[in-house]
Amino acid sequence: MINFKSGLILLATAVVLFTSCVAPKNITYFEDLPDSLKEAETVSVPFKNPLIKPDDLLFINIQTLDPEANVLFSAVNTTVAAVGANSNSMAGNQVTSGLLVDKDGCIILPVVGKIKVEGYTTQQARDSIKSRIDKYYTQSTVDVRYNNFKITVIGEVNHPSTFVVPNEEVTVLDALGMAGDLTIYGRRENVLLIRKDTGDIRKFIRLNLNSKDLVSSPYYFLKQGDVLYVEPNKAKAYTLDSYRTRNYAIAASVLSLLIVIATRVK
Template identity: 50%
Template sequence: MKEIIQKFQKRFAWLAFFLLFSLASCTSVKNIVYFKDLPPDTTAVLYKKAAAFTEPVIQADDILSISIQTIDPTTAAVANQALAVQAVGASSAVGNVGNQVVSGFSVDKDGYVHMALLGKVQLKGLTTYEARELITQLAARYYKDPTVQVRFANYKITVLGEVTRPATYTMPNEKVTVLDALGLAGDLTIYGKRENVLLIREVKGEKELVRLNLNSSELFESPYFYLKQNDVLYVEPGKAKAAANNAARTQTIALIGSFVSVLIIALSRL
């Protein structure tokens, strides 16, 4: 009887050791340093092939913030009247998710915005700079030396997955990098896979999927370093996340192990 109990004790000891080793290996932290391929003593790195920024162009269904300013603010009030458009699921830069009402001029399916006094203005395919120049020329027919500002009112980027604050973010400007978006989302959690961030982009009605490696400094040379409107970043969870989600199961195993240990001790004293 004692020999049987001793063999059982040895087998249980090996099983307990194996379980502890497996849990330790699953929760180890790997690949959490950004751009770890850079030498630690590097003070400056010049990227001759650094990613080029391309200004986004206005598309149908965009919402534009357009303002015309003159010496007398009251004279341009009519042209500045814009409809309030509800952008479902949008959020501010501080991460408040929900329906957001955006005041601006909506671009219709044919690429026009409808402005009081100026009428229909074709803006599809233009950058905000080109749109500003065009509206300035049209406004000059009615106002003396008008100053025009044009920007996207719903320039949004979505960040999902293993980040601190996953949400859809309305960006304050058009020049947005992958790091900017992740910074707004509170950075990756310790469980996020930095070497395999998925970028989802719509190009001419089709989805383009790109993998980005935050561990490599080659990201600065990638044509996808600068994001475009409606881009989605998804950070996949690593193995450690699965281990964390299995915490309840681990506690159950520990309780069973404790019960078996008590049972072995009780049997050994018989």
């Protein structure tokens, strides 16, 4: 039989175990993939080019055989301040240049005037602009790209910030990588994607980083203005809970008392 002293020691051990933090679970990406595969597993990754919308900042490079026209067209990319971060996760104000799409979804270029670009991909916008330029100049070349394609990552990541990226093909994993990856307290199975839809409508989508199905999701590729929020897991909440802190203090006092009693009982 267990004597009184041994019982107190067992009780003290139970108190310590009860107040210890539980090891976080679900911290591995794509944990439903087997450890070894006989053949590489492939999935179809859907990607749709983003469509231009009002308030997008476009960098438009137009070149013709007329040097004076080239100077005129280059002046459309005015310098503006953009809040964000670079690829090295250095947050702050950035100075960039481009042509802002107005509330009507149009841009205004010298000589050719107003051009509708809302709802176009950058490729379609380029073709539309070139067709207008070709009415006035021969052998023109046109390049159109986003200059404010920004993604925001907040919550349980190492470097939360808004990131301005130089291309349109940005994935969830790209964004998390720019943010320094999730902390040990981030809920990988329940990352929240907030996306602005038509008008003022917002979509809220839950993403599971533990599942390989993430890469075949229609939300794997991010869009301009997307926000990723990584929720804290229970372990983080446990450490921040004032009631838990109070319980630790009580448990420590009880443990000290039990140890004193155990050392005095023969």
